[in-house]
Amino acid sequence: TKNFLEYILTGSKKIRSTIALLAAKAFCGSVSDAQITVCAIGEIIHNASLIQDDIVDKSNLRRGKSSFNSVFGNSAAVLGGDFLISIVLKELLKLNNDNVLKRFANMFLTICDGEINQLGEKNQIISVEKYLEKSEKKTAELFKTILFSVFAAENLTEHFDFAEKFGKNFGIAFQIRDDVSNCQQNTTDKPVGSDLENGICTLPIIFYAENKNIKNFSEIDFSDLQNSCAISKSADCINTFTNNALDLLTDFSDNQYADALRNLCEELKRI
Numbered sequence: 001t002k003n004f005l006e007y008i009l010t011g012s013k014k015i016r017s018t019i020a021l022l023a024a025k026a027f028c029g030s031v032s033d034a035q036i037t038v039c040a041i042g043e044i045i046h047n048a049s050l051i052q053d054d055i056v057d058k059s060n061l062r063r064g065k066s067s068f069n070s071v072f073g074n075s076a077a078v079l080g081g082d083f084l085i086s087i088v089l090k091e092l093l094k095l096n097n098d099n100v101l102k103r104f105a106n107m108f109l110t111i112c113d114g115e116i117n118q119l120g121e122k123n124q125i126i127s128v129e130k131y132l133e134k135s136e137k138k139t140a141e142l143f144k145t146i147l148f149s150v151f152a153a154e155n156l157t158e159h160f161d162f163a164e165k166f167g168k169n170f171g172i173a174f175q176i177r178d179d180v181s182n183c184q185q186n187t188t189d190k191p192v193g194s195d196l197e198n199g200i201c202t203l204p205i206i207f208y209a210e211n212k213n214i215k216n217f218s219e220i221d222f223s224d225l226q227n228s229c230a231i232s233k234s235a236d237c238i239n240t241f242t243n244n245a246l247d248l249l250t251d252f253s254d255n256q257y258a259d260a261l262r263n264l265c266e267e268l269k270r271i
Helices: 002-008 015-028 033-057 068-072 074-095 098-120 128-152 157-181 203-212 222-226 229-247 256-268
Strands: none
Touching: 015 033, 015 128, 015 157, 015 256, 033 068, 033 074, 033 098, 033 128, 068 074, 074 098, 098 128, 128 157, 128 203, 157 203, 157 229, 157 256, 203 222, 203 229, 222 229, 229 256
């Protein structure tokens, strides 16, 4: 148990909860205990999903360190992920908020659907449309859910639309940036080129295949991809979704929290 907790408490980006708390402060000026609990729940879910992702991908590295499954084995990793989800369910019930509970329940279904689709598309070159749909389900959904639930925790229904739209655009941009980073040498999150090795079709792979008229996943030349226009085309897509997110911030009051959100959006563009 001690080793398990040490793994969970290792540093992570906490970008989802950061965005949610900044948005709450930008709109309302403060955050409540319930809103902080929602963010903590979201972070626990994220950590559980990473443990289980590493099992599926047979990954030995996570955040530059040995992954949980590589240290303790797949059986312990599965139990560890289940343990975290059980904590989440207990804390969600404590909140006694139907909107929050329903949103997280739908999120679990959506993320699992995205993961199942990705497994079914393994070693296949998919369309840009399918990639964006998968990215919204697997990545943006948790961004949307935490943002929505932070406002739902205090019945701030007027901000639900913002939460869904901002979470979608920021989340997709975040996923594309992660996929581009996996093609470069400056990532410590997981081994460079692991997406291609695991048969996961990312946006740079899609653009590279289109440019080279490649039909079979096995024909992708990773070294050539790294120096191709696929990287810059993917960066253009990051800019598009990030700018969509920035447009949603125009109604914010000018304060330090809104400025911090804008800065995070701009940071996504730097690859």
